[in-house]
Amino acid sequence: MKPVLFVTGHAPGYRVGAFARLHEREGIEVALFGGRYKHGGSAFEGELPFPHRHTRPRELAALAASGRYRAVCAPTGGRLAPAASWAGARRAHVPLILWASLWSHPRSVAHAFSYLPLRRLYRSADAVVTYGPHVSAYVAARGARNVHVALQSVDNDFWSAPGIAAPSDPSWPAEAQTRFLFVGRPVREKGVAVLMEAWRASGLERPVAALILVGVGSGSAPAGAARATGRAHEGVLRLGSIPQQDLRRLYAGCDVLVVPSIATRTFREPWGLVVNEAMNRGLAVIASDAVGAAAGGLVRDGVNGLVVPAGDRAALASAIRRLAEDAPMRTRLGRAGARDVRAFSHDAWAAGFSRALMTLGLAREPLVACGDQQ
Secondary structure, three states, X not given: OOOEEEEXXXXXXXXXXXXXXXXXXXXXXXXXXXXXXXXXXOOOOOOOOOOEEEOOHHHHHHHHOOOOOOEEEEEOOOOOHHHHHHHHHHHXXXXXXXXXXXXXXXXXXXXXXXXXXXXXXXXXXXXXXXXXXXXXXXXXXXXXXXEEEOOOOOOHHHHOOOOOOOOOOOOOOOOOOEEEEEEOOOOHHHOHHHHHHHHHHHOOOOOOEEEEEEOOOOOOOOOOOHHHHOOOOOOEEEEOOOOHHHHHHHHHHOOEEEEOOOOOOOOOOOOOOHHHHXXXXXXXXXXXXXXXXXXXXXXXXXXXXXXXXXXXXXXXXXXXXXXXXXXXXXXXXXXXXXXXXXXXXXXXXXXXXXXXXXXXXXXXXXXXXXXXXX
């Protein structure tokens, strides 16, 4: 069978395993068109384990129309890529599959012009594959049909590997009874300012608890938080971006992951793969309801984590205190998360696209594995 053309801007390290599994199942060629990259995670080093090419957005239409592919999978991101992929697929008379991540359209002036074209893509695509049921509901309300979920995944074996020791650096708060961890970019939508205010309101400090901020920079207040908190509160350790191996050690040394994202005019957290990573290490999770992993069903309030209203500093402070004071609850939530996240595998992600191809009569192999459920 001809391969599927999979159009995307980048192949970050956390997504390479998923692309490789989809290639094993269906045979794909990935067209990388570049552009701005706003997501975290380490870049992939080495040769990509699947066919790929680097191309310019304006070249995508001709590539999709070349007749070399049995279907075209297009992203919703990129200024020209979605429309160019759609035009090429229509010219070649092959199905178009849209890979959708948005569950709230950005409200900037620039994005206002993309709303109607994107809505047309939702309606005209032969199939839509989404990040989760929260995105599926959003695109279905805008006319999408034949919608499938590709469960968001990380390399579960890497993040859950045994024998990983906590950091031993002198600055590491080893004496803290409960260690809370934030991992993200120092931008407003990640909710760092909300987290800092909630931490101050919680009244926690060493040796009772410590807060570790990763990705916000070392030795300075995170962006957006300086005005609200002034000097760094006692018990807060700030770190810059770190490699995956070091981040895994931080997960091994912490008890709770906090994902306090808020919705802004230009961004709403599509998922938050740090949740998958932390759950693999058995951390309890506190997430806001503006986090896709919570809206999409991975983080379930009271089952494997706590979900709080986005931007609610008092609710976040209460959740932090609750887990600091209740070790059995932390353990119960962490164990449930470690169990639940195993279903969010690269194979399950690839199965979502196989389901879409199957409905179009183009799947290369039947769906048989336990990870192939909708």
